Amino acid sequence: MNRYHLNIEELKDYLGFGVAGNFANHLGEAGEADEFSVIKTEEKDAPKGLFPFYIPNHNSFLGNFPISSDKVNHNNIEHLQVEAEVALLCDFVYENDKLIDIIPKYFGAFNDCSNRIQDGNKLSTKKNWGENSKGISNDLIKIDSFEEDGILNKYHIASFIRRNGILKDYGTVSAVRSYSYFFKQLKDWMIDKFNTQEDMGPLEELKPFIKYMNKYKGLLIAAGATAYTDFGKTHFLEKGDEIFVYVYDAHFHSFEDIMQDMSGMDLHLSKCSKLHQIVE
Template sequence: MLKEKLKDYLGFAVAGNFAGHLGEAGEADEFSVIKTKDKNEPKGLFPFYIKDHDSFLKTYPICTNTIYTHQRENDKIQAEPELALICDFVYKNEKLIDITPKYFSAFNDCSLRVQNGDKLSTKKNWGIKTKGISEDIIEIDNFTEDGILSKYHISSFIKRDGKLHNYGTISAVKSYSYFFTQLKNWIIDKFNTQEDCGPLEEITQFMKKANEAKGILIASGATAYSEFGKKNYLKNDDELFIYVYNARKYSHQDIINNIDSTIKLDECSKLHQVIKS
């Protein structure tokens, strides 16, 4: 199964790669200390899973069908609908030389919203089954604007008490602040140069056993929330749906019609998770 294979991958995510998300997540003040060269540039990278690390990061958090709150509902848990890039990489002389996105999938970078001044990574992995990835993995033909990802959109929904709500805004993958070659080059630079600042950590400390990893999973950044998503945190028995789909083939209504269906759509990555304590 996919989730077993990813146990041998490093897990990192991009912070602040969608306009407005940090403010909606209540994290804008914490990130205000981080200055970027470009106003649209993401704020940085953070780890959510490092195999064999001597901290909470060694806990494998990814699941394909469940999110466990671990009784932390008071810390205001929000799903983060986004795109996962499953990547090969080259690491030599303690430097990331290259990274190649090979596959993509719907991803839930679920997060605690507790405002305690700790590093962002501490809010991203609080035990097993606290992240989500779809089993529907799609191969990337080439990671440029000419590739298939230019056709794909991200949509997300919460079903609560039998009623369906839009959770995140409908977002084109190519509307990420940084994507394709610009994101790739930025990721390589951040792996090699990011320093400890505010909610983010120096990255090279997490790469000591990089050559033992089979790849790197990069969560590209969360979309903006709908009005419901802004105001509602996850509750037990909620059902979360995240779709990454070819928007030239499917309408938003087509995706809604598929939510309760067992029919698997082609050119579509669907993540369905139930929230449990």
């Protein structure tokens, strides 16, 4: 299996976008269902749309590089939640002011950490509060084929918080294939949204963000957050918390392997992308 050790600095040359509402019930649990009620989708379980979290050289907060592999800046925000996701590192084809193709090359564990303030502003404003707002694993895995018979079909997402020495499940363990949209369906949907999404409710028109796309190396896509456990629904991040997000081959690694890794046993999780962050 081909692994890729990511140097976080590389991502300064990528455009960062997230998929909103790609797991059943996540928006409701995150307190965002009302804000998204104005967004109508063609299919009941379709994602709601895409949002930017990092646009290099943008003259707003979106120009701040927010990604870290080891820490989260709490920033004294009352209601911060982990969002455990699969990140897709992608190439693209952009011609004649239109996105033609997205080519996912690598995947890994991602924390689309979010401020849950309900202020009626765009979703993007809750995603980037400067350095260390987001998290990505340094250990990415090569995508053989972004199809249902490819490597990602075997992977699960799990997330945890360790607080005062006590480990808690934060997100429900979820198969990557249980995303509402994934593989070709997600790719085709994203291409369409990048070209056609309009400013509505918590979402923005995307065309202005990708106008100069060809200046940049690639796309970093956060594919959507899992549902929360009871603990995750009701407990927000505190300084000193340890965050763990695992995207692991569930046909190869057991859940027990993941638990032992967090307890400090020196396991070699050969088919896993792991993110470990401290809240500061």
